[in-house]
Amino acid sequence: MLFEDIDWYSCQAVFGVAVSLFASLIATSYVIQQLSAKKKPWKTVPGWLPLIGNFHQMDGGSRPAMIQTLEKWANQYGTETGCFECDLLGRRMLVVCREDRAKEILSQRPFKVTRSADVQEAVNSVGATGVFAAEGDQWRQEKKLVSSTLNKIHMQDYVPTLMDSALTLVKKWEAQVKESPDGVVFVKQDLGHAPADTVGKVFLGKDLNFLHHPESDVAELVTQGFKAIERRFFCPINYWRIPIIGQDLDGYGKYLRRGMAIISQVIKDFEAERVANSKTQSKMFLSKLYDAMEQEKSKLDHERIIGNVVTAFAAGVDTTSLTLLAALYILATNKEMQAELRDHIMTFDLEAAKLEDYYSKAPLLKSFLHEVHRYHCTPIMGFQPTQDIPFCGTTLPKGSRILLFFRQVMVQKDSPAEGVPSGPDDAPPNVFSPRRYLVPVNEDSPANSKEQQWQCVDPLTKGLSFLSFGHGVRSCPGRSYTEIFSYAFLVKMLQTFEFELAPDHPPVKIVADTLMAPDRDIQLKLTPLASNKS
Numbered sequence: 001m002l003f004e005d006i007d008w009y010s011c012q013a014v015f016g017v018a019v020s021l022f023a024s025l026i027a028t029s030y031v032i033q034q035l036s037a038k039k040k041p042w043k044t045v046p047g048w049l050p051l052i053g054n055f056h057q058m059d060g061g062s063r064p065a066m067i068q069t070l071e072k073w074a075n076q077y078g079t080e081t082g083c084f085e086c087d088l089l090g091r092r093m094l095v096v097c098r099e100d101r102a103k104e105i106l107s108q109r110p111f112k113v114t115r116s117a118d119v120q121e122a123v124n125s126v127g128a129t130g131v132f133a134a135e136g137d138q139w140r141q142e143k144k145l146v147s148s149t150l151n152k153i154h155m156q157d158y159v160p161t162l163m164d165s166a167l168t169l170v171k172k173w174e175a176q177v178k179e180s181p182d183g184v185v186f187v188k189q190d191l192g193h194a195p196a197d198t199v200g201k202v203f204l205g206k207d208l209n210f211l212h213h214p215e216s217d218v219a220e221l222v223t224q225g226f227k228a229i230e231r232r233f234f235c236p237i238n239y240w241r242i243p244i245i246g247q248d249l250d251g252y253g254k255y256l257r258r259g260m261a262i263i264s265q266v267i268k269d270f271e272a273e274r275v276a277n278s279k280t281q282s283k284m285f286l287s288k289l290y291d292a293m294e295q296e297k298s299k300l301d302h303e304r305i306i307g308n309v310v311t312a313f314a315a316g317v318d319t320t321s322l323t324l325l326a327a328l329y330i331l332a333t334n335k336e337m338q339a340e341l342r343d344h345i346m347t348f349d350l351e352a353a354k355l356e357d358y359y360s361k362a363p364l365l366k367s368f369l370h371e372v373h374r375y376h377c378t379p380i381m382g383f384q385p386t387q388d389i390p391f392c393g394t395t396l397p398k399g400s401r402i403l404l405f406f407r408q409v410m411v412q413k414d415s416p417a418e419g420v421p422s423g424p425d426d427a428p429p430n431v432f433s434p435r436r437y438l439v440p441v442n443e444d445s446p447a448n449s450k451e452q453q454w455q456c457v458d459p460l461t462k463g464l465s466f467l468s469f470g471h472g473v474r475s476c477p478g479r480s481y482t483e484i485f486s487y488a489f490l491v492k493m494l495q496t497f498e499f500e501l502a503p504d505h506p507p508v509k510i511v512a513d514t515l516m517a518p519d520r521d522i523q524l525k526l527t528p529l530a531s532n533k534s
């Protein structure tokens with residue numbers, strides 16, 4: 001067809017109709033949005049724009065910017081009813097930010113309220129098709145099996161591996177410091193690779209050595225997997241579901257195929273060995289899982305076993321590394337606290353420590369870590385009702401998108417969750433207080449006397465004062481696992497180095513569990529302690 005043949009008049013008319021249709025669509029959705037906002041008992045964040053909703057008010061939409069904005073909105077729009085509504089890229093979200101409202105949602109779990117479909121979809125899409133993203137009978141079966149392999153009895157078997165991985169990390173930094181004239185190390189990547197190594201060893205019985213080979217296929221599956229979950233969670237189109245090419249559209253496909261093939265092979269080798277030799281390694285997750293499947297007569301298929309191993313990487317690695325990143329940042333910028341903790345754990349014998357010692361012999365360290373978990377927790381979790389449920393004096397329809405603001409419920413100043421202890425320093429819940437969970441051993445002796453001994457109480461998990469590992473039957477089965485690794489790492493770190501932020505460090509701020517710093521990383525200047533210099 002020639003250029004002159006085009007009927008420009010018709011084209012203009014079609015274009016005009018399309019523009020007016022689009023404009024009336026936007027106007028109608030604006031009117032619907034305003035009318036539906038008026039009917040609800042909670043406030044709606046103003047400033048809605050077509051297609052993007054309130055996203056343009058989130059300072060570029062990075063994770064910390066989003067958390068900061070939601071925190072600001074919770075104080076602005078959520079105080080009256082304990083919740084508010086906003087629109088993120090066309091998805092209406094009910095943000096629940098106070099204990100009483102959170103209870104209304106959490107009491108309906110696990111069946112009337114589930115993880116949100118967006119979370120399930122994003123997590124499943126990266127290969128973590130395990131208990132975290134499962135629901136209904138599938139979840140019931142897998143939770144029983146997975147939890148039984150992570151209970152305190154089995155945890156005894158994992159302690160040496162967890163300690164060993166923590167030691168290996170600190171030794172790596174010791175070697176690095178010897179080589180480098182300024183003693184500065186970047187910490188974030190290693191803080192992720194060391195817990196990933198524990199998952200490799202404990203879950204698969206394999207030393208995948210992420211710490212020294214961060215370019216390996218399984219390491220890439222894990223690292224790229226986190227990025228893919230964040231990216232895919234907010235994407236309005238599930239492009240990864242497109243047959244053949246979907247997983248490759250954002251470049252994740254190659255990591256998924258290679259990483260999964262390796263994990264699948266390790267499991268097949270393990271099965272073959274188990275058939276040939278009934279005395280396979282009994283001190284690792286796979287053995288314990290297969291034992292539990294036999295005992296319970298409850299078999300998971302090969303794909304679900306892979307999915308649960310990938311889930312351990314997805315659920316346990318980033319969370320642990322962000323906790324430790326926050327802990328190191330706090331100690332690096334508070335020398336007094338660092339010195340007090342070092343004093344406290346200096347005689348802790350890591351090599352000889354049994355599971356119970358981690359919980360009883362270092363109360364201040366334990367209280368510090370509880371507080372890091374509380375104050376710098378995963379701030380938000382997505383849920384949805386599977387049927388209409390009562391909420392805030394009205395009915396929340398099936399399928400509504402709920403963001404439960406765990407952190408806000410625990411740390412807000414004015415109406416915090418009941419049961420957050422104030423500790424010997426009488427600290428309000430909105431303040432970070434490392435001694436919060438300490439109580440005097442001897443009630444009669446004054447709390448501030450030098451002779452006073454302290455013990456650490458466990459945060460209450462019945463109420464909502466400690467939601468860092470979730471709530472109720474869906475709470476995290478990996479809590480002891482990550483705690484033991486973190487204790488071992490912090491003890492070794494404090495026994496080996498004094499540390500501070502590197503000179504001329506760019507500005508850093510922590511928003512919930514995330515550092516606002518270049519690459520969300522920090523550089524530490526590590527000075528070996530005199531007693532450790534060799």
Ligand code: HEM
Pocket residue numbers: 131132133143146311312315316317319320323377378381467468469470471472473474475476477478479481482
């Ligand atoms: C600092 C480290 C960790 C934190 C802060 C953390 C936090 C959480 C949270 C908040 C949940 C959601 C609970 C809920 O929905 O109520 C969860 C679930 C889960 N976590 Fe962890 N977690 C950590 C480490 C781990 C580790 C090391 C593993 C495994 C080795 C693990 C495995 C899981 C699994 C399988 C679930 C799903 C449970 C279910 O849906 O029933 N987590 N975790």
